[in-house]
Amino acid sequence: MSSEHITRIRKGRTVEVVSLIYNIIEVVVSLTAGFATGSSALVSWGVDSIVEANSAAFMIWRLRGEEQGKSERELRKRKKITLSVLSGAFTVAVAFILYEAISKLISQDTASMSWWGIGILLVSLVVNPLLAWGKYYYGKKTDSPTLKYDAIDTMICEYQTIVVLIGIGLVQWQGWWWADPIAALLIVPYVAWEAYESGRDAYHVELDPDDREEADA
Template identity: 55%
Template sequence: MEKTRKENLKEARTLQIWNVIYDVIEVVVSLIAGITANSSALIGWALDSTIEVISAATLGWRLHGELKGIDEEKVKRRKKITLNVIAASFTLVCIFISYDSITKLINKETSSWSTLGIVILLVSLVVNPILIYYKRKYGNKLESPALLADAKDTFICLYQTVAVLTGLLLVRWLGWWWADPVAALLIVPYAAKEGWEAFSKAKDINHDVK
């Protein structure tokens, strides 16, 4: 039996709730691991995951709004506020990661081994593909560009997970002290791009919202 739009909206909202819960766990664990191991890559990954929390929570907020039947003007206002917050957050992430990584490269600082960090990265390699699959599924069913874009963001997060994991393993196995800060710097171009896009989209909404 074909599900109604309302049923799909409820399931998509539930998906975003679980997404937020997992991302919060991911942020806390990776921050603890990153600070303990002095790993720029893990800390940068944790900060980027914080943006994922904001994005997923906002999307869930918007889906909830549609379920409750709020008008289009209120949806636009919610989106505008969130996009500006995301843009500002990405800017701060870029500044922090760049400063921290370049400082460690200059001082030739290396990170310590972090079993906790490796565990959360490996868990993320399993969880993120599942989230991507269901976000695409409901994005197509609801014809929602926002959900499909969120799936893309999660895919990029998956790529970053691989980059950070590779950096930590190179430090461990080959003694490449520079691999950790370099892995962190790989996050910066994506964060800058996403921050600019969020700012541009917020500006476009400004023309529509009075």
């Protein structure tokens, strides 16, 4: 492995470190504001940020292994573990978001205003595309599908941010109490798809692909 390739891997890992730190900030602010104001959309967005933070943490672990020159089998093992953990985390997030949103629809509770919540959403509108670009750029430079896959996840989070902002806006300025839990429910299909895709990809990661090829032959 060339020194230039290692440098690019290290830079990709740095982007993931920044992503992890920022996602932790998202989690703290959005969950605190969401529970304080009764906003299902903010809470659901915060739960998804927990999953994004886990994604960044496991990507750091995997890229660190590649940087250290771990064996191909070890790298495949780390990839399989990373994708499996993500699939499980996404599945739990789907269940929680459904529970939170449906409960609010039944009780018809109206979420109150939170400038902290709106503030972190607006900041994320700018930060997420920058993080996604960094992940995709170094994923392409290092030929890392998982980095590019994580970049797509970050852009999905950008979509979710827009949805939550619209939901909160409709509640506050139009008085549509149901817009907040509906915004949360709109997040579900994307999180569920991420759960399916990461689980499917984990299943297809072969620790010893040569053995599988010999068996098929």
